[in-house]
Amino acid sequence: MTILKTKKIIVGATALVLAFGAVALRADDDTGWYLGIGASRLDGNYQDVDDLSFDDSDTAVQLKGGYMFNDIFGVEGGWLDLGNYEGDSGIKVDADTFWLAGVANWSVSEKVDLYAKLGAFFINAKSDQFIQGIGQVADDQDNTEFGGAIGIEWDFGKPNLFLDLFLEYGRVDTDVADLRVDIITLGFKYEFSQ
Numbered sequence: 578m579t580i581l582k583t584k585k586i587i588v589g590a591t592a593l594v595l596a597f598g599a600v601a602l603r604a605d606d607d608t609g610w611y612l613g614i615g616a617s618r619l620d621g622n623y624q625d626v627d628d629l630s631f632d633d634s635d636t637a638v639q640l641k642g643g644y645m646f647n648d649i650f651g652v653e654g655g656w657l658d659l660g661n662y663e664g665d666s667g668i669k670v671d672a673d674t675f676w677l678a679g680v681a682n683w684s685v686s687e688k689v690d691l692y693a694k695l696g697a698f699f700i701n702a703k704s705d706q707f708i709q710g711i712g713q714v715a716d717d718q719d720n721t722e723f724g725g726a727i728g729i730e731w732d733f734g735k736p737n738l739f740l741d742l743f744l745e746y747g748r749v750d751t752d753v754a755d756l757r758v759d760i761i762t763l764g765f766k767y768e769f770s771q
Contacts (some may be wrong), residue, residue: 607648607682607690607768613743615639615764619660622757623670631664639762643680651680653694659702659749659758670756672702674749678725688732690741695725700751722751730766739768 619635641655659672678696685691704716726747733740747760 607684608645610644610769611642611766612769613639613641613655613764613766615641615743615745615762617657617760617762620759621660621662621670622759623662623664623668624755631662631668633660633662633664635660635662639760639764641766645680645682648684649682651682653678653680653696657760659700659756662756668704668706670702670704672700672751672756672758674698674700676724690730690732691728692730693725693727695723698722698724698749698751700749702751702756720752722749724749726760728762741766741768 615638617637617639619637621633621635623631623633637658637660639655639657641653643651643653645651654675654677656675657673659674662670664670676696676698678694680692680694682690682692698721700720700722702718702720706714724747726745728743728745730741730743733742743762743764743766745760745762745764747762748758749760750757
C-alpha cells in the first residue's frame with residue numbers, strides 16, 4: 578500500500594467520523610480528560626536506497642492521554658516504542674515516536690464509539706549496519722511525519738466505572754531509516770469523571 582493511498586484512507590475515515598459525528602449528540606457524555614495504556618503489535622517494513630529490505634514484527638507498550646472538548650472533538654498526545662527490527666545483512670533498526678493529534682469521535686451507541694485521529698508524529702530512529710569494505714555504519718535520525726489511526730471503544734458501564742476497552746489500527750510511514758510500521762493496539766482507557 579502506497580503512502581498516498583494510506584493517507585487517503587485515514588483522511589476518508591476521519592471525514593466519515595466527522596460526518597456521522599454531527600448527528601451523534603444523543604450519546605452519553607465523553608467530555609474531559611483521559612489516560613490510556615495498550616499493548617501494540619508492530620509490523621515493520623524497511624527499505625533503503627540500496628534496495629536492502631526486510632519485514633519484521635515486534636510488540637510494545639503504548640501510552641496516551643488527551644482531552645475531549647465534547648462528544649465529538651478532542652486532542653491526544655502519546656508515546657509508542659515503534660520496535661526493534663533486524664534484517665538481512667546484519668541491519669538493525671530501533672525507533673520510537675511521540676504524537677500530538679486531533680481526535681474525531683462518533684458515538685454509535687451508548688456503549689460503543691468509533692474514532693479517528695490525525696496529527697504529527699515526532700519520530701526518532703536509529704539504524705546500525707555492517708557494510709562490506711566500510712565496516713559498521715550507524716545512523717540516528719529525527720523526523721516529523723503526518724500520521725493517524727482509526728479505532729473502536731467499548732464503554733464498561735458509566736457512571737460507576739470510567740473504563741473503556743479500545744482496539745486501534747494505525748500507521749507511521751517515515752523517511753527516518755526508511756521504516757514503515759503498521760500498528761494494532763488493544764488497551765484500556767480511563768476517563769476522569771466530570
